[in-house]
Amino acid sequence: MAGIGFKLQKLFQEDYYSSRLKAYTFSGLVTSGPWLIVILVVGTIQWLAFQMPTLSLAERTLFMISVSYAFIFSQILFSFQQLVVTRYVADLFYEKKAHEIFPVFTGMLKVTILAAAILYSIFWMLSPLDFLYKLTLFVLFMTINVIWVMFLFLSAAKYYQAVAYSFLVGGLISIGSVYVISRLMTDPSSLELLLGFTVGMIVTLFGLFFAMLRTFPLRYAVKEFSYFKYFDRYPDLFAIGVLYVLGIWVTNFIIWFGEGRVIIADSFLFNPYYDTAIFWSYLTIIPTQLLFVVAVETRFYERYRTFYGLINYGGALHQIEKAKQTMTSVLKNELIRLARSQGVVTLFAILMAGVFVGWIGVPDEIGQIFRMTTLAAFANAMILILTLLLLYFEDRRGALFVNISFFTLNALFTLLLLPRGIDWYGVGFAVSTTITFFLAGLRLIYYMGKVDYYVFAAANRRKLGTERFSQMGTLLNRRFSR
């Protein structure tokens, strides 16, 4: 019988997992460094503003809320592309196609700028603020949007030092310029504060930009929109990114329409109690963000690499199973350690809330809400970590499920409890994040139990879906990018 041959095929030829792990970790979490600097900068500027006797509370609040809006909405815009582009860039690095990364940067930048401009023009039309203020805020909003994008690429390239220095220098210049303004001007306003802050952010932007140029010496502008195909390939990553960020802010959005809301300068919705409480609560989870990076980088990463290495490079089944057990138990220990450390911080923050409220001199309601939102922030941090872990193990389905639950429950509980007024603020957030935290934990336990099965079976769960975004990317490439 004339030969019908057969040959053994290997799908996994190299260790792809480690590179993905790093990409996700740092795009997801190294954020805490810059965040910390930004928060400290804003805090310091606020404190400086307190020292200005001629500056009214309204002007201070307008400045604060302008900066917050710029951050919140740029983060939401960023979330539409963050995970998908991160994955695309990680794959390019892995495939040793670093020269194709710069066009992705310019492509993502163009899309971001366009989206931000459209969003801001709506605000521009609706807001009665004066021209100069709107222009300054526009510059700030654009700057922050661009910073996010560059931040993603520099993290992927592991150029952390440049990132940290840029934020630090920019932050110091922000503080410095506000300080100078307060000294020179007799009657400073929110516009001056905003200008000072914006100058610092622009400096950060340029710092990052130079770092980009140094990191990516090969700068073509061909096929800038090829990354669109990853929206077809990983629609779940897109959804996870968006749901997570919207899940965080959806409670604020809803409460902006509830009891105690304030409209600032006929332009911004704001809830002084809830928004302030949330702001302080998120400061309490900084330890988790730092500890998690350390835990992943050191103890977990070794086991993770051993496990996938054994699978890819021909380990025997009993070796794979043993590596799986080791990895699982290390992961369990790290998560317990993390939850314990964060638990102590969170508990301390909750217990001391009353003392701090008295000390700073803010209304008691903020302290009440703060206790709830701090609990929620704890669960939220855990949800983020579990989501990332699920992504490391390529359980996109699980991560999606977790983030659907995160967003939906947050929206639902906040809406349900909204009519009960300010006393119940934060309760919905705390309850829903806690539930989601447990769901995510259960999913991770379930998935880890069968992670070896999923590694092998996943190769057969290929999706052959639509090509809508790929086609759009090709079209844009042809029109705008050679």
Place this chain on the structure above:
Amino acid sequence: MRIGLVLEGSYPYVSGGVSSWTQTLIEAMPEVSFEIISIQPTEKRPEDMKYALPANVSGITHLYLTDVGERAKGRLKWGAEDEQNVSDWLMLKSPNRQALRLLGKEVPSSQAFFASEFFWRNVKAAYAEEMNGGSFIDYFWMWQSMYTPILRVLHQPLPKVDLVHSVSTGYAGVVASYMKETQGIPFILTEHGIYSREREEEILQSYWIPAPYKPRWVRFFHHLSREAYNAADEIITLFERNREYQEWIGAPSEKTKIIANGIADRQIQATVDRTEHDFFQIGAIVRLVPIKDLKTMIYAAKILQERHRLFKLTIMGPLDEDEEYAEECRLLIEQSGLTDYVELVGKVDVQAYLPTFDLLLLTSISEGQPLAILEGMAAGIPWVATDVGACSELLYGREDDPFGPAGFIVPPVHPEAVADKVEWMMDYPQERMRFGKNGRERVRQYYRLQQVVDRYKAIYETRREQYGGHRV
């Protein structure tokens, strides 16, 4: 009546023994309609055909073995008993048509099957059972590459027919067993070469299959053969030795049967009387490929030349099937100084050449039942042939054969033995003529095409009746 003829990797895209047998069978039964079910590794186009399809071929159903990357949709919904059936089959424990039905009808997609926990459990269990700590991912992929073609052939549309006739075991046997099971029709199996033995040799010689996996691949193909033997209503082969192999692999002896190849009556000639001529004329009807071991034949010619015998060896057959080998043979003839003795004439009309020969030679290292020997015998020419396939049975006759030898059998790869027997034939012309006559008588008695066709017709009819007659 419509018959599904299942062929693996051969007719109508590859020429050779099985294909020409198929063409002859179809042409000999113009009243029967045949649907060709052609299993191929890759896509075939109409222009790839090596045969003109006879008018009674209703069409070709192509089954491709390679994976098409379908989407993993759906889930397996099997009970414990179903899982046990399929599991035993995957573990190569025993033939089980129920398992084939499940794999064909109850699997939503092959991707879903390979992604299932059921499949995963089986791979792990089998690995624990048979491996000693080899690479697990390689083992996993071996399983997938083993069962992908099975699922592929079962998941492609199959024609509705009255009877399925498979011309080998292997994937073709699986398809035929499955059609019998799902359509409730009779299944006739004809095996020319012993499929599982051929695969076994291929696997053992291959360098691309890591040694630890070879036993499983061998067992896998034996398993496919057993499946076909178990499902088939009749197991037919060309000669006794193959029938014994089939039994040894697991064919129930009450189902086995020999139907040899046949020769058309017009080829069975009157006596050829050629006693006087200058050279002793030797012929070889053979494709120039390594399995035919032409080099042994050339070495034998060299020995004869060294013994100062005068002869002319004419090798007839296509030179383009393995051009490298053909060139090696040509060089060997040249370097041995045999250009006046041995001639490669390429593809010629064998019937026109036959009457000029005193003797025919075959030095293959592997054969089924060579049509060439039958043609030579029909023309009344004696043979010297190697002891492979059915050669001995053809030249010496089966038990109770009344006609006597039609030539000599020699061991394979033994030029001296070939030369000795040729010399003997040269020295004893009377005996030689008698050998030729014996052969012709045997062909006339046992190896006529009409007999073969009649027996197949009878089998088709009987089985069709037994299963309830026409349906398509």
